[in-house]
Amino acid sequence: MRTERITGGDGANIVVYSFGAGPGIVILHGGGVQERDYHRLAKALADRFTVHLYNRRGRPDSAALTGTETIGTDIGDLAAVLDHTGARSVFGHSGGGFVALRAGLSLPLERIAVYDPGLSIMGRPRFAFLDELEEAVRAGDHVRAITIAGRAVTPDSPAAKLPSAVAALISRLFLRTPIGRRFEALMPTIPPEVRRIAEHDGPATDYAGITADVLLAAGARSPRYFTENCEAVAAAIPCGRAIVIPGASHNTANIAPKRFVEPFAAFFAGGQVLEAP
Template sequence: MEERFVDDGAGGAFLVRTEGTGPGVVVLHGGGIDSREYGRLARVLGERCTVHRYDRRGRVGAPPLRPGHDVEVDVDDLARILEATGARRLLAHSGGAFVALRAALRLPVERLALYDPAVSIDGSTPTAWFEPFRAAVAAGDVPRAMALAGEGADPDAALARLPMPVRIAICRVLLRTPVGRRMGEGLPTAVTEVGQIIAHDGPASAYAGVTADSLLVAGARSAASFGRVCDALAAAMPRARSLRIAGAAHEAINVARPAFVAPFADFLAA
């Protein structure tokens, strides 16, 4: 694996980890986690592509969020990563897919692959949980904030239907794990990022200007809203198609079993 730093233009730098061989692909991680959770994905996809991973702003070791941060700052950061790596293909997950889709409106992206895109189309993103979530983060109540974030991610999941005290107890256990601790650390950044997703709610036609070849994928076991968003975007974007992966849940891209990665590799290595 090769590591390099890419200047952020404001005295900071992004650490970019590169591995594999083939066409260059930049991976954009989801919200609440960082690029470390995509190590297995990078290894499997790296058999056919050169994979570049970096942490978006607000993560430990990455530049901080800027005052008045909005998604266009993330797009500007991605532009620097693309310039430094020469990559023109993106694979993005959840909240990272929102950044990638906004980027594809104005950056030289040739191929765009999204998994479970956290993009709000005509009110598809639930919002009732967001203000309680923001308040819990501000109060430092990390277990409650995590429980509310889980509800926001998939309101139809069995976990989201449990009583709040039970969900909080489960989150306390999760916070004892490395992944849980990283999720807890990322909550203040998640407030900003989710706020941007909600603020950019609108019709799918807002992305009709994305001309990159696009593969829009939802897990069959993920929240149903992801599939609906993929279908709506595919109908609006001129060179896009929508796909479901049977048996796949939201975290399937982190687990990165070869059968799951295969359709992404076929598309991105083409």
């Protein structure tokens, strides 16, 4: 892994981590996590591509949150990374997928792949939980916050239907794990990122101006709204395609098994994308 420090357009510090050799790809991480959670994916692609990662704001080694951030802030940071690395391909997961697609409207990208992108298309999904989530995070009630967030992301799962006391106990136990403690440290980044997605609710045609080749992938085990939004946006983009990855859940991007990686590797290489069996 190679590490470089660069400066964003507004003077913010950005640390870029790079793996491999070949055509460049920038990975945009999701919400509540950081670039380190995508090293498996980066290494899986590194035999064919140069893969660059960086932390979005509010994470370790990135600029602190000021409360003034907008989607333009995220796009500006990505533009600085693209300019420094020369990469013209982007992979975005969850909230990072939202940034990638919004960036496709203005940045000189050639290929954009997203997995379970955090989009709001004509009120799908609903963000009725957001005010309550913001309140819980402001109060420092992270058990309540993670319970709210978990139920909101997977509203139809058995876990989302558990009694409140049981759900809170599971959240409390999760926050005692190493992954949970990292997630808790990043809790303040989640509400503003979700708020930006909610504020950009609209028709799929909002993304029709993207001229890059776009692959929109959803997990077969992820909430249904990811597949529905991917299909809607793919139909609206001139060079868009939607696929469903069998057996994959929302967090499969972080585990990066071969069956998950191959459709994206084929897409970035310019070959035919085959859905995993």
